[in-house]
Amino acid sequence: MKNHVLRPLWCVLAAIALTLIVRHFMVPADFGVNGESFTYSYHRLSNVDEWRDFKAKYKGREYCQECHEENVAETSSSKHQLIQCENCHGPAIDHPDDPETLAIDTSRELCLRCHASLPYPDNPRSRIKAIDPNRHNTDTACIECHNPHNPNLEEG
Amino acid sequence: MSCSRRKLLKSALSASVAASLPLSAFRFLSPAECKAATGTEGTRWGFLVDTNKCVGCGFCVKACKKENEVPYDAPVTRTWVERYVVTKDSKTHIDSPMGGRDGFTDPKIRGEEIAPADIAKTFFVPKLCNQCENPACVQVCPVGATYQTGDGVVLVDRKWCIGCGYCIMACPYGVRFFHPVHKVAEKCTFCYHRISNGQQTACVDACSFGARQIGNLLDQNDPVTKIIMTERVAVLKDEYGTKPQVFYLGLDRNVR
Numbered sequence: 001m002k003n004h005v006l007r008p009l010w011c012v013l014a015a016i017a018l019t020l021i022v023r024h025f026m027v028p029a030d031f032g033v034n035g036e037s038f039t040y041s042y043h044r045l046s047n048v049d050e051w052r053d054f055k056a057k058y059k060g061r062e063y064c065q066e067c068h069e070e071n072v073a074e075t076s077s078s079k080h081q082l083i084q085c086e087n088c089h090g091p092a093i094d095h096p097d098d099p100e101t102l103a104i105d106t107s108r109e110l111c112l113r114c115h116a117s118l119p120y121p122d123n124p125r126s127r128i129k130a131i132d133p134n135r136h137n138t139d140t141a142c143i144e145c146h147n148p149h150n151p152n153l154e155e156g
Numbered sequence: 157m158s159c160s161r162r163k164l165l166k167s168a169l170s171a172s173v174a175a176s177l178p179l180s181a182f183r184f185l186s187p188a189e190c191k192a193a194t195g196t197e198g199t200r201w202g203f204l205v206d207t208n209k210c211v212g213c214g215f216c217v218k219a220c221k222k223e224n225e226v227p228y229d230a231p232v233t234r235t236w237v238e239r240y241v242v243t244k245d246s247k248t249h250i251d252s253p254m255g256g257r258d259g260f261t262d263p264k265i266r267g268e269e270i271a272p273a274d275i276a277k278t279f280f281v282p283k284l285c286n287q288c289e290n291p292a293c294v295q296v297c298p299v300g301a302t303y304q305t306g307d308g309v310v311l312v313d314r315k316w317c318i319g320c321g322y323c324i325m326a327c328p329y330g331v332r333f334f335h336p337v338h339k340v341a342e343k344c345t346f347c348y349h350r351i352s353n354g355q356q357t358a359c360v361d362a363c364s365f366g367a368r369q370i371g372n373l374l375d376q377n378d379p380v381t382k383i384i385m386t387e388r389v390a391v392l393k394d395e396y397g398t399k400p401q402v403f404y405l406g407l408d409r410n411v412r
Contacts, residue, residue: 035306040294043303047313054349057223058358082364087215091222113213113259119272120241123279124365125211133261 057091060084064092071149078150088148108133111142199307201346201401202373204380204389205282208406209367212237212280214259219362221257223347232333233257234344235284235359240410241265243274248410256280281411282368284359285310285331285344286392286400293323293332293343302341308373308401309348314340328396346370373401 028044035041064085065072075081086092088110089102117130137145146153220235221228237256241249249265260280263270291310294302301316302323312323317340324332324341335342347357351370355361360368371380383389389403392411404411 031300035304040291040304042300044300044313044316047311047315048305050313051311051345051348052352054224056347056350056353056355056358058219058361060355060361084215084361084364087219087362087364091219109258109261112261113215114211116259116261118212118260118263118278119275120278122277123211124209125280128211 055093057093058084058086059092060086064089067096075149078152080148080151106141106143108142111146111148198374200373201287201308201351202371202380202384203284203287203346203402204369204371204383204405205402206367206369206405207279207281207408209365210237210280210282211365211367212239212256212260213364214256215362215364216282216359216368217255217257219358220344223350223358224345226342227336228257230336231255232336232342234331234342235282238281238283238411239265240277240279240281240408241270241275242277242408242410243270244276245274246276250410277408279406279408281404281407282359283329283331283392284402285346286329286398286402287344287346289399289401290397292326292328292396292398296322296326298322305348309346309351310343311345311348312341312343314338317341328393328398329400 028046030045031043032045033042034045061072061084068085072085075083075085088106089104092102093099095102112133114125114128115130117132118125120126142148214237217233217236220226221233224234226232226234231254233255235255236252237260238250238252239256239260243249249268249270251265253260263272287309289308291302291304294304294310297303298320299316299318301313301318302310303313304310319334319340321334321341324334327343332341332343334340347355347359350357357368357370360370369380369383371378373381373384375381376385383405384403387405389405390407391400391403392407393400
């Protein structure tokens with residue numbers, strides 16, 4: 001065969017070889033069909049562990065209870081017993097090491113998430129005592145009068 | 157030593173059967189291998205949303221964003237809560253300001269005042285990734301960056317994703333979005349780091365009313381599985397054939 005036919009042929013073959021070599025080094029060994037089907041399981045297997053090792057920020061009431069036993073006990077017998085500590089106090093992460101103190105959300109907006117009055121009599125929302133935020137002591141923080149750990153005004 | 161014809165044939169047959177058995181047939185299987193082979197045990201994560209219990213406080217959305225490092229003030233979220241107000245003239249008013257992150261405190265819907273006397277029914281519907289059995293988002297990924305784990309959760313490989321956005325377009329439920337920081341496709345992982353370590357998802361923990369639950373659908377004694385098996389549950393967009401694994405109690409026909 002003539003040179004002008006062979007030369008591009010060699011170029012194409014070299015390009016294919018180069019692609020295969022690069023692919024061999026670039027694609028991780030655990031990449032492939034790691035499961036039942038090519039359609040849904042074609043992936044890099046070690047990524048599952050990467051997601052598993054993602055850091056959890058919310059620790060739950062039991063973690064808070066280890067140090068703040070009194071507060072947990074007070075809340076547990078109040079109407080707010082179902083609310084997780086971290087909903088208002090923020091995620092514990094590595095508290096007390098990092099962060100040393102948690103920024104507590106004491107805003108009216110936080111309380112209004114449940115206690116803003118909505119005209120929905122058929123909705124479970126209506127079982128919660130509610131106020132009209134535009135009328136009920138508009139300039140005062142809720143916690144001035146209501147103790148979030150024991151919101152009952154008669155007891156608190 | 158005499159050898160009858162019958163005996164020779166018998167021995168030859170048993171010898172050939174014995175020779176054809178692979179060595180692995182004599183191996184002791186561990187209990188885990190037996191379980192995996194019979195397929196009766198294992199984990200398939202499923203989710204149950206009880207819309208009859210949701211009050212629209214939005215703590216689940218807040219917890220999800222903080223737990224999973226989703227930019228808090230960006231208009232993207234892995235889970236969200238929708239408010240439906242159906243009026244007596246059969247009109248449906250829907251909103252989800254910031255995905256319901258700050259709860260629903262305003263009776264106005266998209267600035268529209270609805271007279272309480274006109275309201276026929278109201279409900280809140282929390283939404284999240286359905287972790288479909290046939291995930292359309294996974295099928296369309298051109299690089300194998302998104303996939304289904306053995307326990308049925310659809311994840312995105314952030315190192316592998318090229319950000320083409322096909323999966324975001326393919327999801328019939330609109331649960332995927334482009335992560336503004338990592339610049340890759342992002343979605344609910346059922347808090348894979350938490351459920352794999354024996355915890356609940358952040359949204360389940362944050363919900364004070366029991367509107368959200370997660371469980372193992374392969375465990376018949378799991379409370380979530382029991383409800384799904386014995387009560388009338390529905391899934392979103394069943395007609396798409398994606399086989400969603402998030403089940404809803406009290407779903408209304410207005411919910412899409």
